Amino acid sequence: MVKHIPRGCELCLKGAKLVLFVTGLCDRWCYYCPLGETRKGRDVVYADEILVEKDIDVILEGRAIDAEGTGITGGDPLIRLNRTLKYIRILKDFFGEEHHIHLYTNGMYASREALIKLKEAGLDEIRFHVTESNRHKIKDAKILGLCAGAEVPAIPGEESRLRDLVLYLKRIGADFLNINQLEFTPQNAYQLKERGFELDGPAAAKGSEETARKVIQWAESEGIDLPIYYCSSSTKDNMQLKMRLLRRLKNVIRPYEEITDDGLIGKFLVIPKAVLPGELRRRLILEFGIPHYMSRVSADGQSLVIHRAFLESVLKFFPDSSVVYVKEYPTAIRERMAKIPLRY
Numbered sequence: 345m346v347k348h349i350p351r352g353c354e355l356c357l358k359g360a361k362l363v364l365f366v367t368g369l370c371d372r373w374c375y376y377c378p379l380g381e382t383r384k385g386r387d388v389v390y391a392d393e394i395l396v397e398k399d400i401d402v403i404l405e406g407r408a409i410d411a412e413g414t415g416i417t418g419g420d421p422l423i424r425l426n427r428t429l430k431y432i433r434i435l436k437d438f439f440g441e442e443h444h445i446h447l448y449t450n451g452m453y454a455s456r457e458a459l460i461k462l463k464e465a466g467l468d469e470i471r472f473h474v475t476e477s478n479r480h481k482i483k484d485a486k487i488l489g490l491c492a493g494a495e496v497p498a499i500p501g502e503e504s505r506l507r508d509l510v511l512y513l514k515r516i517g518a519d520f521l522n523i524n525q526l527e528f529t530p531q532n533a534y535q536l537k538e539r540g541f542e543l544d545g546p547a548a549a550k551g552s553e554e555t556a557r558k559v560i561q562w563a564e565s566e567g568i569d570l571p572i573y574y575c576s577s578s579t580k581d582n583m584q585l586k587m588r589l590l591r592r593l594k595n596v597i598r599p600y601e602e603i604t605d606d607g608l609i610g611k612f613l614v615i616p617k618a619v620l621p622g623e624l625r626r627r628l629i630l631e632f633g634i635p636h637y638m639s640r641v642s643a644d645g646q647s648l649v650i651h652r653a654f655l656e657s658v659l660k661f662f663p664d665s666s667v668v669y670v671k672e673y674p675t676a677i678r679e680r681m682a683k684i685p686l687r688y
């Protein structure tokens with residue numbers, strides 16, 4: 345039953361949400377916690393894949409993906425409430441009030457005072473990964489005027505618990521329930537295996553989707569008009585991440601690079617034999633009039649990156665050069681995905 349997808353999800357599916365990981369600290373220790381070892385239990389901040397050292401890093405990443413909103417996550421962001429408040433204010437100040445911010449918390453530290461501060465700072469939406477004992481915090485958030493709901497994994501065999509949550513959310517007038525597909529990650533794989541869960545596809549836990557679907561069908565058949573949204577692991581990988589990288593791509597591409605058919609950054613590396621790459625570049629600019637912004641010496645100093653349009657001319661005058669075509673992900677660290685020797 346999808347009545348209204350939460351605004352936070354809408355933007356996420358467009359790849360328009362910056363994912364701001366405020367801290368890896370969390371006092372709940374769920375056995376299925378998907379956090380990787382560089383984040384879990386570590387008090388670090390990441391804006392998408394970038395380790396944040398200064399506040400400006402958050403803004404720059406937001407600009408790089410043309411962010412229309414931010415999803416604040418962790419760990420539990422409320423363990424670092426002041427830090428979270430600071431980022432909400434920075435983001436709203438820089439990107440404007442319409443920049444939609446949602447936050448994901450386990451609710452342990454969601455006191456009334458904390459919720460008031462979050463609301464005052466400009467938080468738009470809050471999602472609780474609650475237990476039965478603290479789910480009343482969703483109601484507290486609603487009373488304070490926040491858009492509030494629950495976000496939980498679909499654990500195979502726990503349908504009745506999910507149904508109970510649906511009834512509770514309906515009773516208190518919550519805005520939504522998001523059900524995520526339970527996923528295997530390198531960090532939780534042992535715990536999930538120990539509990540008898542099995543893989544279904546590259547990362548999904550077998551039976552998780554079925555559990556979510558059954559709960560949604562049951563809610564429909566009961567006429568429960570709570571918006572329920574199911575987010576599969578493939579939706580996360582194929583849509584959310586892919587869309588975000590495509591948005592990033594058009595902002596980070598350099599004049600001497602190109603966008604490949606598969607949505608990566610493509611570029612030609614020329615490795616000259618007779619001259620150093622820096623000297624080759626200087627001559628191309630001075631003797632052949634190639635604009636300076638159409639080439640660059642590679643970070644390792646071994647080659648010259650040059651735009652496709654000038655490759656033929658370069659090879660005409662420096663015929664003994666080798667050429668390699670590389671493809672990279674448009675992330676901050678630009679993971680190399682392919683290296684194709686064209687001439688050597």
Ligand code: SF4
Nearest residue numbers: 370373374377419450
């Ligand atoms: S609440 Fe979230 S971050 Fe904390 S342990 Fe559970 S899954 Fe991990």
